[in-house]
Amino acid sequence: MRRVGPFILERRRAPSRAVVIGVSVLAVLAALLIMAIIFAGYGVNPWHAYATIGKSTLGSRYGLMEILRRTIPLLLCGVGLVIAFRAQFWNIGAEGQLLAGAVAATGVALYSGIPGPWLLPAMFGAGFLAGAVWGIIPAFLKVKLRVNDVITTLMMNYIMIYIVDWLIHGPWKGPTMRGFAYTDIFPKAAWLPTLPLSRVHWPTLVIGVAAAILAALILNRTRLGYEIRVVGESEGAARYAGINFLRVSLAVMILSGGLAGLAGVGEVAGIHHRLLSPTQVSMGYGYTAIIVAWLARGSPGVAIVTSLFFGLIFAAGDVIKTVLRMPFQVTGVFNGLILFFLIGVEPLMYWRVRLLPKGERWTGKAGSSGS
Amino acid sequence: MDWQSWLIGIVGRALAFGTPLLWGTLGEIYAERAGVVNLGVEGMMVLGAFSAFAVAQSTGHPGLGILVAALVGGGAALIHAFLTVTLRANQYVSGLALTMFGLGLAGLLGRGWEGIPLKQPLPSVTVPGLSKIPLLGPMLFEDQSILTYIGLVLAVVLWLLLYRTRWGIVLRSVGESPATADALGVNVFLVRYLAVILGGVLAGVAGGYLSVEYRPSWTEGMTAGMGWIVIALTIFAGWDPLQAIWGSLFFGALYHLSYRLQAWLPPELLKLMPYAFAILVLAIAGLSGRRRGAPGALGVPYTRGEK
Amino acid sequence: MRRIGIVVLAALAFLGLSALAEGNIKAGFIYVGPIGDYGWSHAHNEAREIVDQGFDWLETLYVESVPEGEVETFIDQLVAQGCNVIFATSFGFMDGTLAAAQRHPDVIFAHCSGFKRAPNMATYMADFYQVYYLNGLMAGALTKTGKIGYVGAFPIPEVKRHINAFTIGAREVNPNAEVHVKWIYEWFNPAAAKEAAEALIAEGCDVFAFTEDSPTVVQVAAEHGLPSFGHYSPMYDFAPDYVVSGQLVHWEAIYRDFLKKIHDGVYTPKNLQHVDYWWLLSQGAVEVGAKPGMMINPVFEDDLKACVIDHPVFGKISAYDLVMTRYNQMADPGVTFDPFQGPVYDRKGNLVIPEGMWPSVDTLITLEWAVEGVVGPWPGEPEE
Numbered sequence A: 001m002r003r004v005g006p007f008i009l010e011r012r013r014a015p016s017r018a019v020v021i022g023v024s025v026l027a028v029l030a031a032l033l034i035m036a037i038i039f040a041g042y043g044v045n046p047w048h049a050y051a052t053i054g055k056s057t058l059g060s061r062y063g064l065m066e067i068l069r070r071t072i073p074l075l076l077c078g079v080g081l082v083i084a085f086r087a088q089f090w091n092i093g094a095e096g097q098l099l100a101g102a103v104a105a106t107g108v109a110l111y112s113g114i115p116g117p118w119l120l121p122a123m124f125g126a127g128f129l130a131g132a133v134w135g136i137i138p139a140f141l142k143v144k145l146r147v148n149d150v151i152t153t154l155m156m157n158y159i160m161i162y163i164v165d166w167l168i169h170g171p172w173k174g175p176t177m178r179g180f181a182y183t184d185i186f187p188k189a190a191w192l193p194t195l196p197l198s199r200v201h202w203p204t205l206v207i208g209v210a211a212a213i214l215a216a217l218i219l220n221r222t223r224l225g226y227e228i229r230v231v232g233e234s235e236g237a238a239r240y241a242g243i244n245f246l247r248v249s250l251a252v253m254i255l256s257g258g259l260a261g262l263a264g265v266g267e268v269a270g271i272h273h274r275l276l277s278p279t280q281v282s283m284g285y286g287y288t289a290i291i292v293a294w295l296a297r298g299s300p301g302v303a304i305v306t307s308l309f310f311g312l313i314f315a316a317g318d319v320i321k322t323v324l325r326m327p328f329q330v331t332g333v334f335n336g337l338i339l340f341f342l343i344g345v346e347p348l349m350y351w352r353v354r355l356l357p358k359g360e361r362w363t364g365k366a367g368s369s370g371s
Numbered sequence B: 001m002d003w004q005s006w007l008i009g010i011v012g013r014a015l016a017f018g019t020p021l022l023w024g025t026l027g028e029i030y031a032e033r034a035g036v037v038n039l040g041v042e043g044m045m046v047l048g049a050f051s052a053f054a055v056a057q058s059t060g061h062p063g064l065g066i067l068v069a070a071l072v073g074g075g076a077a078l079i080h081a082f083l084t085v086t087l088r089a090n091q092y093v094s095g096l097a098l099t100m101f102g103l104g105l106a107g108l109l110g111r112g113w114e115g116i117p118l119k120q121p122l123p124s125v126t127v128p129g130l131s132k133i134p135l136l137g138p139m140l141f142e143d144q145s146i147l148t149y150i151g152l153v154l155a156v157v158l159w160l161l162l163y164r165t166r167w168g169i170v171l172r173s174v175g176e177s178p179a180t181a182d183a184l185g186v187n188v189f190l191v192r193y194l195a196v197i198l199g200g201v202l203a204g205v206a207g208g209y210l211s212v213e214y215r216p217s218w219t220e221g222m223t224a225g226m227g228w229i230v231i232a233l234t235i236f237a238g239w240d241p242l243q244a245i246w247g248s249l250f251f252g253a254l255y256h257l258s259y260r261l262q263a264w265l266p267p268e269l270l271k272l273m274p275y276a277f278a279i280l281v282l283a284i285a286g287l288s289g290r291r292r293g294a295p296g297a298l299g300v301p302y303t304r305g306e307k
Numbered sequence C: 001m002r003r004i005g006i007v008v009l010a011a012l013a014f015l016g017l018s019a020l021a022e023g024n025i026k027a028g029f030i031y032v033g034p035i036g037d038y039g040w041s042h043a044h045n046e047a048r049e050i051v052d053q054g055f056d057w058l059e060t061l062y063v064e065s066v067p068e069g070e071v072e073t074f075i076d077q078l079v080a081q082g083c084n085v086i087f088a089t090s091f092g093f094m095d096g097t098l099a100a101a102q103r104h105p106d107v108i109f110a111h112c113s114g115f116k117r118a119p120n121m122a123t124y125m126a127d128f129y130q131v132y133y134l135n136g137l138m139a140g141a142l143t144k145t146g147k148i149g150y151v152g153a154f155p156i157p158e159v160k161r162h163i164n165a166f167t168i169g170a171r172e173v174n175p176n177a178e179v180h181v182k183w184i185y186e187w188f189n190p191a192a193a194k195e196a197a198e199a200l201i202a203e204g205c206d207v208f209a210f211t212e213d214s215p216t217v218v219q220v221a222a223e224h225g226l227p228s229f230g231h232y233s234p235m236y237d238f239a240p241d242y243v244v245s246g247q248l249v250h251w252e253a254i255y256r257d258f259l260k261k262i263h264d265g266v267y268t269p270k271n272l273q274h275v276d277y278w279w280l281l282s283q284g285a286v287e288v289g290a291k292p293g294m295m296i297n298p299v300f301e302d303d304l305k306a307c308v309i310d311h312p313v314f315g316k317i318s319a320y321d322l323v324m325t326r327y328n329q330m331a332d333p334g335v336t337f338d339p340f341q342g343p344v345y346d347r348k349g350n351l352v353i354p355e356g357m358w359p360s361v362d363t364l365i366t367l368e369w370a371v372e373g374v375v376g377p378w379p380g381e382p383e384e
Helices: A017-041 A046-057 A061-086 A094-111 A116-145 A149-169 A202-221 A223-233 A235-240 A245-272 A285-296 A300-322 A329-344 B003-033 B041-059 B062-086 B091-113 B136-140 B146-164 B166-176 B178-183 B188-214 B226-236 B241-260 B267-271 B273-287 C002-021 C040-054 C068-080 C091-103 C129-142 C157-173 C190-202 C216-223 C251-263 C298-306 C319-331 C361-365
Strands: A002-004 A007-011 A351-355 C025-030 C058-063 C085-088 C108-112 C121-126 C147-152 C178-183 C207-211 C228-232 C243-249 C276-279 C286-288 C308-311 C315-318 C351-353
Touching: A017 A046, A017 A329, A046 A061, A046 A300, A061 A094, A061 A202, A061 A223, A061 A245, A061 A285, A061 A300, A061 C068, A094 A116, A094 A149, A094 A245, A094 A285, A116 A149, A116 A245, A116 B273, A149 B226, A149 B267, A149 B273, A202 A223, A202 A245, A202 A300, A223 A235, A223 A245, A235 A245, A245 A285, A245 C068, A285 A300, A285 A329, A285 B091, A300 A329, A300 C058, A300 C068, A329 B062, A329 B091, B003 B041, B003 B136, B003 B146, B003 B166, B003 B188, B003 B226, B003 B241, B003 C190, B041 B062, B041 B091, B041 B188, B041 B226, B062 B091, B062 B188, B146 B166, B146 B188, B146 B241, B166 B178, B166 B188, B178 B188, B188 B226, B188 C190, B226 B241, B226 B273, B241 B267, B241 B273, B241 C190, B267 B273, C025 C040, C025 C068, C025 C251, C040 C058, C040 C228, C040 C251, C058 C068, C068 C085, C068 C091, C085 C091, C085 C251, C091 C108, C091 C121, C121 C251, C129 C157, C129 C207, C129 C228, C129 C243, C129 C286, C129 C298, C129 C319, C147 C157, C147 C190, C157 C178, C157 C207, C157 C319, C157 C361, C178 C190, C190 C207, C190 C216, C207 C216, C216 C228, C251 C276, C298 C315, C298 C319, C308 C319, C315 C319
Parallel strands: C025 C058, C025 C085, C085 C108, C108 C121, C121 C276, C147 C178, C147 C207, C207 C228, C228 C243
Antiparallel strands: A002 A007, A007 A351, C243 C286, C308 C315
């Protein structure tokens, strides 16, 4: 317990769902408020700014489709990260795992010779596998050699970035690309279908939603899910319960990396139809997915909502650039702010604020504390 | 070309490119020694780079620019310290947020400053006398930045501080076992705050070096991933300031060599080395069963007196 | 839902048409980089500002830092804002722009540096190879070590063509000159450009040219007291004593012509299938110079005049006069000289352009070989 002026703060064990949602919304609102100040500083009326963004994204079919398109990779990576974070595995490597998936899909699309109808399934399979492989290396290192997972997953992002760079400048450079650093365009059989008048590659979206549902089932209804949750609670408890730490970690990272890999397949097969510079393949989806997963607080179902929200943020970024004519860096600032607030308000969830009874309110030292 | 001029060229360039790496790494070592990982190095560096340029350009004093960069870097680190030490937020997420925020903010504020040559860059120095020594002279004492030498001295000072003084014991104990340190009367929060802020100050200087010395002008995103090399280097150096010297020289040389050896090796291969080495070093340390300097409470928020 | 979408698109198309009918043009420019990058996107944006002020019937919009995969999205948004002309200014935008052009048949598109066209999509390019050749003449005269450094962004035909033209120029003045090349594999990365330039200095190069989007090479060369050539934007101010000359672009020349012809009804969304601007010195789309109006930095004039060579065509002639002569041959509307005038041999000894021939535009934009005198890795170099 801690006393601040007339208030008393009490610590609580597990915050209720309402508190979590309330506090998260509060954080988002706070970030929006600061952004409003930045808009104003740029000479753009904040009301006008938010109204324009709302109208151009949520207010039109086109805008909604753009949100959906951005949601796809965020959802797949986000669900994967939710699983990883549940097991206290700090996978910062979704970006690299996504790229690994993109690379594998490209290899299959251009060089496998698999006939038409089997091509896309094979690409998704290879993408999942590649993402999973890129994911289990850190898992293995963590469990067997106690190597910090944050660092390995982070470093492996960069390794994959340079591998993609090397591929498109070297062995995979497309002969029809007139010397530019791209692979050739995929055969049409490797293009994902899109919703009419949009670039929403819906098969990947369906996979994403299915993955969220499946992940929820795994986490809540299966033995593996139970083990993941126990490992996430405490490693000690997991050992006590006789849980095979290596097996759980590998399973978690196969799922987490594999889902990010699927996102990579979706981007190259649905949007680009070729492999290109890593910064162009992904708009940093793997990093933004960390926020998506963080906001989802361990629930794959909630990740659908939070990935939609960040899909909206991406689409809003485009509006900020085109309609409001503001510099593109605004989105970076916003993402940073929202993340700051999200983690900043975290402690609020674990404290209950109560007003002291009338008689005690103004007695004693203000700000005194007793643990 | 003879081996001497190769060596001179490579060591000279390794020093120049290694300088921002060294400054950044020394800062991160201190923050992590106190138990706080700060993945926001890239963000702090880029904020430092922008503010150093803006100040140097408008006042004509590059030194003042570096000073302001240090303050700005420290200020940015303060956000991280507040979130992770006071509010006990997740250090990794907070650091990532700092990077996103820093890159965005510096880009936003810096728009009017792009594409302008800096009027008065930080002059490079040639040490009189020493530069005449054969081989070593041109390699180490010719046409280098003053910040290179300060960085090298700083590394030694920070090493001495860390291993040879009571302050260093306090700092390390906070990173190893904050509860024990607390029980011994150490103000864990204060130590962590100071270490994180020092990390920001040094990262700010590293950024300032880029914009007023290394390439005297400002462009959005000019740190180009150097902050992440610093994270890798911190591990590579085993959280030891003296090792950081060799580490930054080594990574600096690798980066330069990726251009020297272009005819023989794909540059991507040499550029991914720092990241691969960081993983390798950790893995080898794990194999040999040593923790190799990794502070025990790294990444763990400290909650006082609660079970 | 779908019906609404179609109605919206129809309404947009109608808006687009009505704007065209009134004779007013709203042109949207899409840039791949930030406009402050001091290179490619910066130059396009300067040109946009110039034409915007030049025509009272013209309104312009722009979007910067557009990722390649996102170009369609941004085109749609610009069209939704009433743009009836779209300029997509990066090679990587090619397929996205073509797709958008098919989706918006009443909007006029122009794609820079690509090769795919449509009835409503033209292509355009202001190319530097003549300018690089003239810079090469100067570099050949100024090098003392006989080694000239060149920092290239990507080994793509555009950059290869420029390095070749530059090398041909350098060897016309100094037959033993070598052009040493380093690639940084990025359009913009100051640290990479700096280390590449330093690597070239370490190899003994003493004059520098480059193709990448920052003034880094100019700055590094000046630190070592060595001359260099600016690229794209005026870089004179970055090193007034060391920038000899450089390549300057005037995209506005193309934009002015193209937009005027749309306004006059010459270009319509139906007849652009064969419209391809390939504009050079004689059309005023590019300029030789350290900054506009300064073709050769006065600091280097004496050196260039003092360098007298025995030229196979002009006999005894100073490098300075040779530059001027060649410039006039290429800048006059009736162009009488091309840097790649045959015979041109690649560095493996193959005759790539026969005696007396000039290369076609197609040859130039698909060029992969390196001429004699180019030293260094050359990814994509044809075998024998």
